């Protein structure tokens with residue numbers, strides 16, 4: 001039973017949490033959204049500076065609200081890849097420093113593994129194997145979760161990630177950053193059948209479509225053409241933004257649902273755990289739950305506050321690794337890219353270390 005202090009600073013949230021395995025004892029998430037909003041997206045240099053300004057306060061708040069002292073903490077975890085290098089460095093350096101000062105093991109965590117582990121926060125008894133539909137701002141993948149640290153990618157997007165598509169379409173509609181929550185709100189009062197939009201199929205050389213891979217750039221272009229056509233037709237009249245948002249959201253939800261269900265059935269996996277910011281989307285939640293129940297599949301979503309970036313998910317992944325004896329060397333650096341299939345690179349093999357010395 002590991003109690004972990006975890007730090008997440010890979011993008012635009014400064015987050016610190018204390019978790020006891022899959023139970024959250026405290027979680028502080030300081031969003032930088034208002035700072036980046038004026039630029040229409042995340043500015044890496046601004047993100048790093050903001051993390052620096054916020055991290056110490058977030059650490060103090062997380063420790064105070066968990067009402068624990070360092071004696072009760074078994075390890076310190078931090079996201080080390082993938083993400084913005086300068087932003088990652090702030091969290092990783094803070095975590096290593098705390099690990100050295102308090103003489104605790106240090107555990108580097110892969111950001112996407114954190115998103116996979118977010119589902120354990122709504123269902124602590126979940127165990128692999130299961131399928132994870134990972135839909136964030138930078139990634140869209142179907143991942144076969146075989147064990148802690150053991151992953152196989154079964155499907156992915158060939159271009160934009162689902163969250164990226166939400167952000168780009170929102171910008172097109174003048175809804176600002178981040179786009180997902182804004183589209184979700186408007187879609188709730190729009191007609192999802194107002195405009196037929198493509199589902200982003202990937203053609204296979206021999207004919208037919210790839211069953212698990214997707215594309216969202218064509219959908220984004222289709223929305224752009226639709227907006228241009230509507231503007232030409234109706235001049236200064238207001239765009240039917242709610243109907244466009246609802247039609248776009250329905251198309252993404254259909255596309256992700258169809259692929260996730262096909263993949264789970266083909267691989268005999270009866271649970272689909274969804275992770276990443278787009279897991280908060282109400283259209284996706286509704287569509288996937290309905291389709292899964294028709295096939296007797298179980299779908300799990302993280303609690304809403306743990307869909308987007310947070311440190312509780314990083315701590316939960318870190319605890320599982322520490323429980324298995326996986327710790328990271330203090331020489332571990334940050335990486336802007338690292339495949340989820342390579343997460344075990346972050347850990348030293350204790351048996352090898354000891355037997356060679």
Ligand code: KG4
Nearest residue numbers: 136137138163180181277278280281308309
């Ligand atoms: O997982 P996340 O916080 O950061 C990454 O690891 O990328 O995901 C952020 C993404 C953004 O693209 C944001 O627009 C999207 O998640 N998002 C949503 C919703 N809430 C956040 N997309 C659709 N519907 C939402 N309710």
Ligand code: ZN
Nearest residue numbers: 115136308309
């Ligand atoms: Zn994320």
